[in-house]
Amino acid sequence: MLSNYLKNKHQQKFQQALLTADESLLRKTLGKGVDINDPFADAPDKPPQLPLFHAIQSCTPGCLQILLEAGARLPPESVLQRTLLEQAIRSTDQALALLTQLLSHGLDANTAEGSAFFYCLQNNNPSQQLLLLTRLMEHGGDINVRDDARLSVLDRLMIAEQTQLVGSLISAGALVSENLQQLACSDEIKAFAQRKKQDLEIQKMLLGG
Numbered sequence: 001m002l003s004n005y006l007k008n009k010h011q012q013k014f015q016q017a018l019l020t021a022d023e024s025l026l027r028k029t030l031g032k033g034v035d036i037n038d039p040f041a042d043a044p045d046k047p048p049q050l051p052l053f054h055a056i057q058s059c060t061p062g063c064l065q066i067l068l069e070a071g072a073r074l075p076p077e078s079v080l081q082r083t084l085l086e087q088a089i090r091s092t093d094q095a096l097a098l099l100t101q102l103l104s105h106g107l108d109a110n111t112a113e114g115s116a117f118f119y120c121l122q123n124n125n126p127s128q129q130l131l132l133l134t135r136l137m138e139h140g141g142d143i144n145v146r147d148d149a150r151l152s153v154l155d156r157l158m159i160a161e162q163t164q165l166v167g168s169l170i171s172a173g174a175l176v177s178e179n180l181q182q183l184a185c186s187d188e189i190k191a192f193a194q195r196k197k198q199d200l201e202i203q204k205m206l207l208g209g
Contacts, residue, residue: 007033015040018051021060026067036072050075056087061097068105082112089119089132096131103139114145117153121160130168143174152177154193158185163192170196 010032017026019042030036039048052072055064075081084107088098099116103109109116120132133153137143146152154174157165166189170176176197177183180190 010034011038014051015054018054018058018063021058021063023060023062023066026063030066030070036067036070050080052084053087056084056091056098059091059094059098061094061101064098064101068101074102074105074107078112081107082115085111085116086119089116090122095123095128096135099132099135103135109136109139109141110145114142115147117141117143117145118147118156121153121156126162126165129162130165133169134172137172143169143172155183158183158189158193161186161189163189166193167196170200 010029011034013025013032014029014034014036016022017029036051039050040054041048042054050072051067052064052074055067075084084102085099088102089095091098116136117133120129120136123129123132133143143154144152147156151159152174154166154169155177157169170193176193180193183190
């Protein structure tokens with residue numbers, strides 16, 4: 001009876017640590033036999049979620065790292081993996097750190113048909129967009145994945161007239177669409193993409209590639 005009481009008390013402390021982003025308390029609770037994979041709700045009217053989700057929602061990379069290093073399991077379901085990536089990428093200032101933690105601990109950058117790449121495009125900061133996209137590629141993400149409209153990340157950036165990002169992605173391996181002329185973007189950015197592609201091809205020839 002007493003052991004169950006203590007176990008529940010420690011589990012409640014564990015949950016409190018996540019909801020308040022208290023890294024010190026979280027570390028203390030891990031040695032008390034808590035279940036780091038036990039879903040719980042942060043309000044009576046909300047469904048239970050895995051502790052990993054609460055760590056991301058609190059925008060605390062430290063708490064997420066503590067859970068992952070302690071052996072918290074990434075969900076096997078594609079839809080939950082997609083949600084983890086989406087929430088991490090949309091967490092504003094901590095997006096890169098949270099995304100890095102998930103990918104470094106084995107979450108597939110290409111899960112859910114590469115949807116994470118398109119979540120990156122919803123970030124309003126071009127520099128942050130590039131960092132997030134690059135991090136996905138560093139962990140095996142396919143930059144040439146296409147969305148439901150059969151448009152690639154590069155296509156989307158060209159339509160948004162993001163010239164600097166377009167150049168950076170082409171340099172990183174993004175393929176210019178064979179249907180370039182049909183894209184709903186300016187002639188200027190189409191010409192820029194073509195020049196960038198040709199420049200890379202010439203560089204490869206000069207380097208013997």
